[in-house]
Amino acid sequence: MALSAGVPDGASMSYLSNADVKVGIDLNRGGAIVFLARAGEENVINNFDLGRQVQLSFFSGPVPFSVNGQQPSEHWEHIGWNPIQAGDDFKHGSKVLEHRNDGQSIYVKTLPLQWPLNNVPGDCTFESWLRLDGAVVTVRARLNNARVDKMQYPARLQELPAVYANAPFHRVVSYTGDQPFSDAPANIIPKSTGKHPWSFWQGTEGWAALLDDNDRGLGLLTPGRTFFTGGFAGKPGPNDTHATSTGYLAGQGQEILDHNIVYEFRYELLAGTLAEIRARAMASKASSSALPAWTFENDRQGWIYMNARDAGWPVRGALQVTLDQEDPQLLSAFSFWRAEEAPRLSIECAIKTSHKTAVVYWQRHGEDAPGAKDFIQFPIQGDGEFHRYEIDLASVPSYKGSIIRLRFDPVPVGSAGDTITIKSVRLMKPR
Structure with missing residues (x-):
């Protein structure tokens, strides 16, 4: 040609x-x-x-x-x-x-x-x-x-x-x-x-x-x-x-x-x-206006880790993440949603740990990181079995306005043998 x-x-x-x-x-x-x-x-x-x-x-x-x-x-x-x-x-x-x-x-x-x-x-x-x-x-x-x-x-x-x-x-x-x-x-x-x-x-x-x-x-x-x-x-x-x-x-x-x-x-x-x-x-x-929902059947859906690692590729039904480092974190891909349209969060995962609580943070539009009050702590079961945790984000006064990212800390401090197998993270509409 x-x-x-x-x-x-x-x-x-x-x-x-x-x-x-x-x-x-x-x-x-x-x-x-x-x-x-x-x-x-x-x-x-x-x-x-x-x-x-x-x-x-x-x-x-x-x-x-x-x-x-x-x-x-x-x-x-x-x-x-x-x-x-x-x-x-x-x-x-x-x-x-x-x-x-x-x-x-x-x-x-x-x-x-x-x-x-x-x-x-x-x-x-x-x-x-x-x-x-x-x-x-x-x-x-x-x-x-x-x-x-x-x-x-x-x-x-x-x-x-x-x-x-x-x-x-x-x-x-x-x-x-x-x-x-x-x-x-x-x-x-x-x-x-x-x-x-x-x-x-x-x-x-x-x-x-x-x-x-x-x-x-x-x-x-x-x-x-x-x-x-x-x-x-x-x-x-x-x-x-x-x-x-x-x-x-x-x-x-x-x-x-x-x-x-x-x-x-x-x-x-x-x-x-x-x-x-x-x-x-x-x-x-x-x-673009659909609420973010990440299902880890075949890939990481853009999620990354700080002070953690997973089992590698290929992904088969869930992310298998080792939590044996200091302050392990799972971070979502960037997205955009309004807090009032997504007041609830569902996480389906199996956590193996002696810790009793986990934390979810959110990063607001226009900010480089979560603010000092932009988090919610919730109880977990560390038995290594799958549970679906439904978290009331709207119960925290700072969860408002436009949000661009989530951060999930399954444990506060990683220890040998601590793991999480995570199937999905979904933002949900009001009941």
């Missing part, structure tokens, strides 16, 4: 298009998305180097990460294990193992490269499925790990996915308020005040965008996820796919990536106006 204007040099392209939009992946860059444009318009994706594009990128330990004695450069020591879809920092493109395009969908399987190392394949594969829904690109993405290192490293922030746009799209916009889907004004995300150019925020409508001065650009929609990072580096300029100046977005999730995990997520891309991006998010309001 003939190349379109605005693709990177040396590209081998595979496209999908309809009357609204055209999207293209580059088979010389691991099948990463290098082209996205509305009909008759220019490509909005930045391709300055192999760390840009729209691509899959995952993180785990150890930090730093080395292979056969090859060490990352000092600049990348903090990255750790980081296979990415397009290639590495040494200008090697990742290898496409399989590719199909039937005109309606694209499938691509990739052997990624470790970004910080020189031509070192990742001990994993990536898979992506792309389709068009009007002007929207819908993507299902999968990581298949096959690491020799079987250590369960702590959860890391993942780029789900990494998105880079060209220099005209310098305004980072999202909705960060506590009235999602109410037509409240969108928010300009302020520039980072730290050394790193990217900011972090809760996008409570599940979208973020990189826009020009006319509210046109590139939107990222992340069904089921509300945590984002992004920013702009450089100076606003012309729409040049090779320029160093770029806007950046990523849907964020903290995830444990076991040595053998199969991890999937979905996202959407929309090249268009702010109004179009928010309208697409509004279409998902029904699912």
Whole structure:
């Protein structure tokens, strides 16, 4: 297929298009998305180097990460294990193992490269499925790990996915308020005040965008996820796919990536106006407004641990967590709900311990952690048998307003032999 204007040099392209939009992946860059444009318009994706594009990128330990004695450069020591879809920092493109395009969908399987190392394949594969829904690109993405290192490293922030746009799209916009889907004004995300150019925020409508001065650009929609990072580096300029100046977005999730995990997520891309991006998010309001409920039949549902570890992948019906460290904690994925709509909490679990009480904390919208009064203590049975605990959150005066996260401390202090097997955590409506 003939190349379109605005693709990177040396590209081998595979496209999908309809009357609204055209999207293209580059088979010389691991099948990463290098082209996205509305009909008759220019490509909005930045391709300055192999760390840009729209691509899959995952993180785990150890930090730093080395292979056969090859060490990352000092600049990348903090990255750790980081296979990415397009290639590495040494200008090697990742290898496409399989590719199909039937005109309606694209499938691509990739052997990624470790970004910080020189031509070192990742001990994993990536898979992506792309389709068009009007002007929207819908993507299902999968990581298949096959690491020799079987250590369960702590959860890391993942780029789900990494998105880079060209220099005209310098305004980072999202909705960060506590009235999602109410037509409240969108928010300009302020520039980072730290050394790193990217900011972090809760996008409570599940979208973020990189826009020009006319509210046109590139939107990222992340069904089921509300945590984002992004920013702009450089100076606003012309729409040049090779320029160093770029806007950046990523849907964020903290995830444990076991040595053998199969991890999937979905996202959407929309090249268009702010109004179009928010309208697409509004279409998902029904699912987004459901009360959070996490059932651990096949995976962790985005939950992570502090001072604890579980039995690893695969998950079979429940999370089996060892509680033998100081102050073990289970933390939910970020979400959004109103306290008055979810006054009760149900936890189905089996706890083996001599302790008699557990604690649930909640993190309110706009706060970085639970407040001093944002918790409830409740009695438990430490017999190792399954029980369903129904907790009256509304009995605590501070449980009010908008909430974004739960923290569950099954025991105050871990001891040898203490465990929890947890099947589900569900927020519930008033009786």
